[in-house]
Amino acid sequence: MEGTSGRVGDTLHRTNMDRTLRELRRVKEETEDALNHLRASASQSRVTHASLSDLDTLEILTKAHRDVAESEPFLPLPGSVLPALLALRKTHETIVQSNEHMGSQAASLEQVNRRLEVLRADMKEQLALQAALEKRVQSLRKGLENRMETTPEQRAKERIAELKKKKSQYDMDTSRLLKLLNSFIDDQLAPMLAAEELGGPVVGDMMEIDSEELSAGFSAKGKLKKGNAQPDEDKRQRRIDDIWGPAQGQQDQPGKRKRDQGDEASAAGAEMRNLTEQLLNQLMEADGDSSAAYVKIPRESASARFLVRSKVAVFHPRDATLLRLVDFGREFDE
Structure with missing residues (x-):
């Protein structure tokens, strides 16, 4: 079925x-027949067109429009x-x-979505900023109200107490930093400075150096001297005094200093601490005047060269015996 x-x-x-x-x-x-008939009529009308008046042309057009309007439209057969x-x-x-149309609008839709995300992010930032500003305004209003309730003497006392607290904190931080600096100098920096002074590598090229190696000295090529014999202590002490000068309180006792107090590393560390102390004190006394912050050094020591290489200090542009700390609140000298 x-x-x-x-x-x-x-x-x-x-x-x-x-x-x-x-x-x-x-x-x-039928359409082709009608078209042929119109073409034939048009060819005949071209001959007589010259003799037609405007009224005749209007009547012809009116009759044509009427015939078209009254004619039955073409409709397909049922079924x-x-x-x-x-x-x-x-x-x-x-x-x-x-x-x-959808394909052409896809790019526009993506662009609109990206723009919408940007606007949403901007709106989120603006709301966060508005909340922060409102919180700040409330804090300022509260502070203003509190200040209006207190007298000038009370505000002055509160300010003095706040400054004293800050000063105490700064003093504690300064003491802690000085202890760390001295520890760094004694434990790590002093042996390397002594090695450079004795003709060895510059600070940083040889990280592990002990007192025994320093006592043996360095060769002309900057290499450690090999040998088991210990150098004469008096001769070693004279070398230390010649390079770094006699230690305080021991000028009258050459050659009798204890090795843990008078070896090369200790002398180099003492020189570095003394130099940094002089530079810090001079910088504070200069009160921002760079030309007055220079310290005169007796020689270009390993300590001075290390500070200059580390961008902590600079030599005077015209006098290599003057050294000052870099004021990090100001620009570097050209």
């Missing part, structure tokens, strides 16, 4: 298609598939145009 109904439907469809095609051919032939075909074509054109 289903096969029979399918064949009947196919036959009916083919019949409707044939009828529609015949109707379209008939309309085409024709032409309306369905026209509707299908129109639907297909609409779908194609819609897809093209």
